[in-house]
Amino acid sequence: MKCSIPGCGTFGRRRIPKRALESVKLTYPTAWITNDSRVCDTHQQRYKNSLLEGIRFATIKNSARMVHQYTGLPNGEVFLALLKFLRSYRTQTSLTYAVTGNHHSTLLYEDQLLITLKKLRVNLPDDILAVDFQVSRSQITSIWRSWLDIMVNKFKTLVGDELPSLAKCQKAMPACFASHPNTRIVIDCTEVPIEAPSNIESSAKCYSHYKSTHTAKLLIGIAPSGVITYVSRCYPGGTTDKEIVVDSAILQKVTVGDNVMADKGFLIHDILPEGVTLNIPAGMWGKTQFTPEEVAASRKVSIARIHVERSIGYLKRYKILGNKVVAKMLPYLSDIAFVCAQLVNLNPVFLREVDNDFFKMTRAT
Template identity: 30%
Template sequence: MAFWVLIEPCIYKMIQASRAKSAANMDEEVLTPARTQTRQLLQPVDEFFLFLVFLSVGLKERDLAHRFNIHQSTVSRIIATWTSFLATALGSQCIWLTRAEVQAYLPEEFKGFSDIQVILDCAELRCQTPSSPLLQSETYSSYKSRCTMKALVGIAPHGPVTFISDLYAGSVSDKELFKQSGIAEKLTEDMAVMVDKGFLITDCCKCKVYRPPFVSKQKKKKNQVKETQATVRLGLHVERVIRRIKQNKLFDGIITMSPVYNINQLFAVACMLSNYQNTALVKKQVK
């Protein structure tokens, strides 16, 4: 309910997705929220609960329609409207932290990597196999051996999600996704990023890159071994965040492409909502 208290004052500004789409097609502006003109079948808090059930439990629209005693088309409208509203409301808040903000909350575990600004990894979501052979080849992920959509997710060392890219076809490489996401423009020379060994991005950004090396037979120095072990261990934090996001059952199964709601917005909302969960990723923080 704490999150509901935060967004409740903005509810009156909500515009139905269908009305917004119609206005966009007619090049008009929607000035009056739909709630003042149409009969409400559910209270706003109940609509929000329906949206969360759809996202976290992954129930089908027909099932939700039966449970909430409303028509399936109404369920689709509620999901599309709340997806758009939350993407706008949460997206209006800058989640990218400044260098000083990251330093202020830098966990003790990162004391050997004090210049870390963001930890990056890719999240892959299973998607419906397209009927087009061309689209099949574009979405096929050789790593997952299935059709997927792929996004770049970044977290600050103390845990919150600070960067979310759009979803791309699963065939795109980690390096190409990094370049297309636009995060390189946010990084400066005094920052550093921590990534998995598959991110060969040293030549793509002007900041320092902490990346575990590929397996080699060459003997390494003791300090290099320690840095590699620390990079692997600390890099797991972003995998835990992605796992938390995927606990939303909507992303745990095969995602069906729907013309009703925007899957990019849904994924971004799920990522930003994870910042409002209380579970800490690291136990100690600098006080």
């Protein structure tokens, strides 16, 4: 059997290493490569060596599946657009890192960004990333912290402090919000498991009876289209929803005529600004049974409110927020949550109805 690599007519008697098979497929996407394909001794050694080089952006840029798996972005084009956007930020921090053992070879910006996104998406330890990219562990830590700071600053200048206007929300409003056309934001809290603090007082504040573990809690707000428009800083897991709403000042961002949608645990009627309404499912406070009208109204609210749960689900696909956060990462957790939310927004709209309406509106204009 001849070597399966195009252009090589040498006799192939060795199988491609299983771990290198994906790299071969990405390098030669048109080649007929299977688990039984044979390669010559030269290519066998080449792909064994490629395992030591790690997965760089140049290796995966043509595979949308691999880019999404390691970064959460839809494809390599979006990755490069993000890189171009971030590189316009002037930072005082040096972003030049020499590859270990070769001071004439520097780590490309695209690979530095890949390290950062792999840290967020896959939550690989710094030691593993250091081996993968042939740099020291301290350099890996410096890289993802520097790029995290850059992304926070750039994304904040992009999204601003204000919520999208009600008029913008209504342009991309799904049919499930037909009963609540003035909805400007849908809010909900989510919790991230954290390592138990060593301080007894901090440990008590961070313990969540809902999750039965120590957590950090943050408030998420989305537009009716599903786009994440607000992410609060992280609070101790024992903080109530109402306390977070008050401290985050999210209600100061809505105006007269706006509607806020939330879960039934958000008992914030008494702190709503004048002219702002609240939609929550009906509760059983002082009742033994819901009326038919309450059941119908609650069902409409729940059908619309479920989209904030879906957005939070996409956010938790970044494993750094889905797995237990160690103590040394806690100072960066608020920034990490904010950046991950903006990365989620770089993906296609997950509501097909909104996606179709957007393209119809684009063609019309």
